[in-house]
Amino acid sequence: MDFFIHPYIPNALILKEMLKEVGIENINDLFNDVPKVNFDLNIPILDEYSIYKEVKSILSKNKVYKKCFMGGGPWFHFVPSIIKYLITRGEFLTSYTPYQPEVSQGVLQALFEFQSMICELYNMEVANASLYDFPTAIGEAILLSSRVTGRRKVIIPSSIPEDRKSVIRNYAINLEIIEVPFLDNGCPDLEYIKKIINKDIAGVYTEIPNFFGVIDFKIKELIEIAHEVEALAIIGADPLLMGIIKPPGDYGADIVVGDGQPLGIPPAMGGNSLGIIACKNDMRIIRQMPGRIVGMTKTIRGERAFTLVLSTREQHIRREKATSNICTNETLLAIAATIYMALLGKEGIKRIAKRIFHNTQYVIKRIKEIGLDTAFKGLHFRDFTIKGINIKKLNKFLKEKEILGGREISENIGLFAVTEIHKKEDIDEFIDLLKEFIRRN
Amino acid sequence: MISLEPLIFELSKKGRIGLYIEDCEIEEIPKEFLREELNLPEVSQIEVVRHFTRLSQMNWGVDTGPYPLGSCTMKYNPRINEELSWMDEIQWIHPLQDIDDIQGILEIMYKLEKMLSSITGMKRFSLQPAAGAHGEFTGCLIIRKYHKDRGEDRDEMIIPDSAHGTNPASAAMAGFKVIEIPTNEEGLVDIEALKSTVGKRTAGMMLTNPNTLGLFERNIKEITEIVHDAGGLMYYDGANLQGILGIARPGDMGFDIVHLNLHKTFSTPHGGGGPGSGPIGVNELLEDYLPVPVVDFDGNKYYLNWNLPKTIGKVRNWYGSIPVLVKAYSYLLSMGSNGLKLSCYASVVNTNYFMKKVSQIRGFTIPFGNAYRKHEVVISAEKLAKETGVTALDIAKALIDKGLHPPTIYFPPIVKEALMFEFTDTETKENIDKYIEALKEISDIAYSNPEILKKCPNKTLIGRVDEVYANHPKTMCLSYKMYLRKIKENI
Structure with a gap:
């Protein structure tokens, strides 16, 4: 194949010259160790106008409901216009996970503000910088409760939909999941939980509102039942509902998870997701939290600064002993949610x-x-x-x-x-x- | 403390709002459950715009300058892809719309899957996983179920010590015991160690090829044979696919499962750490184990196929990172078969050109020999550190002062004082030369006046961050609420 001019590959036509400096003539010499197999990818190359036309014409077959x-x-x-305007700024959009804090203060501070606003919404003290989505956040919360308590059983409401349960089962693949029947309001039967709960239970999970939209006013009781056997209470709470009712933190919830999509993020066929996880200020739980966490610190010159903290929990350092495998999360959508919450305010x-x-x-x-x-x-x-x-x-x-x-x-x-x-x-x-x-x- | 940009909470003033929403009265909620306290900032719209614009200005991106993070494949993120992904026909679609209403996106998913299959030599893909590590986890769940369905009790996952940290973490999450095998002096999988490790408990092996040293595992066929003969499956970590993109395919090497990172090899933006997309591909053996649904075509219509008899179920809500898929599809059209190959060539030439020049700089060595690298190279500053006290971290911070984003540092863990560079196909020769020049200057300073480097960076908006203060239980501050409490308690 001849090298050819391409807008995304600036060195395309000087590769030969660079090869000479390496000391080789033929590009294939760089691939001598790779087994040769012939295949044809059959992907056409299009100019920008044609791509635009092609993709637009395919997508026009989608129906947008008013x-x-x-x-x-x-x-x-509703998604305010300035969210797209701000999150597609190249400095946010094209950045990597902020490993070098001195040149990543923008994303770091935005994520610290995200964590802070999530904490305010739920009245918790710690939140991470996002998980993939709501079901995976529930899964991670359940695993977290098991690590903290050293127990291997969890209780979840049977009312949550099957696809969400499927994700939870995959995350909790080494745990036993007990489903609780629901009452005529769709909320879990607390009497049933009281009967079956014991000191083998790592965590008790419920949602507010429940899947059918009913606001569960027995969250306090459920948390107390969990705490009686020293299990963790995990509450899945809608972030917008927190604008009118008392948050799980007021009742002593240990972990709160949530679906961040309502916070200024378009649905995108379910493809724009934001998983929220927060916990109370308890080092036993904080040290077991999954995912990136941003902390406020100072520089050696004494300025305020932000950086990723507690990275010894994470996969790149702790490997198989990490609290989670998560690396890439949903940062840009967390920033979208931060902008949304800032716009709305109290x-x-x-x-x-x-x-x-x-x-x-x-x-x-x-x-x-x-x-x-x-x-x-x-x-x-x-x-x-x-x-x-x-x-x-x-x-x-x-x-x-x-x-x-x-x-x-x-x-x-x-x-x-x-x-x-x-x-x-x-x-x-x-x-x-x-x-x-x-x-x- | 001096602060470049106040927290949005500190800009708050009672009576301000960023969005007009008409108020209304509600009465049904019992008083004892009504929310009272809610300390979100009160700011006007312009203040929000300025705050986040200023924050963005305090951040590095591919759009700002070179970003040679090893194993991260920080390619240029073409804006046409972004624009297409923001169309209403993507952003304002509900996953439960009738099949007739979503033919457009299903067609893109179907065609993207076909392209990814031909690029990797795999039979089928699921586009569901949200990121690379999520793809790994999905792959591990498939491996687990495959063995279980066959009535075999296999709980060991073999992973080289040079692997990405996500590999052992994902395997552990899926319930496997991780068996680490060493790297030989050539920087490749130690075949003898592998032979003595595999056995009846082997569920599979997770391998990155080219590996994290940028070296292609040339014994790959032998490796896959050893693992397959022992009854295990081969998992391909696609984080480094860039190094062989369009040249060789994991499917042809004998891998059973592959994940790809669309936000690496296929140029979708990282967004400061997501959203990503980690499609997972499998061969015929494992087709029925993929997460549901997959997208199929009945000759007339595209549809969601939930009928995979052995499926592991779901690993996330809905069908995948849809906008990211559109960006990757658009990118593939902008490259074509030859463009993808050219992209691989350019990144591999860039790497070897850089390696050749860097190996001549005092204090830097190329561990594991001088064999040609693929898409990335790991430099060791161990010699420099021993002789001058200047570490990989110091070098990273000194590069920042020269207007250059540092490489990945201290990874892989098998290289001391590691600096892992990946220029991808995006970087110009001029910028690569700048790194070479900068490393020469840093080396010179290290040998003459190392103390200067300990204080870098000096030209950034803020100075070097105090990581100890950040992580100490007494001073650790993880939210504004915690910050206010610490002020109150005078910490």
């Missing part, structure tokens, strides 16, 4: 949570007015179920009206959601369509 009522995540929240996050809660109550009220009901009792936040209608047919009907319907939980139960982007008129239209659907069927 209105979405799909529950269970990822959710369609007042904004309350307002947005109130707006979502308000919309949820309104849609449920209207659902009941037309003779339908949620499948689970209790106060809902963002997600809600509708029972008693054929969800597949309903979704098909909504699709004709350019609306993305709900997630099928069973044939006649669907999981839906409203966020702050839904106006009263949108919800009224949704209800009118439900009415029409019932009338027709």
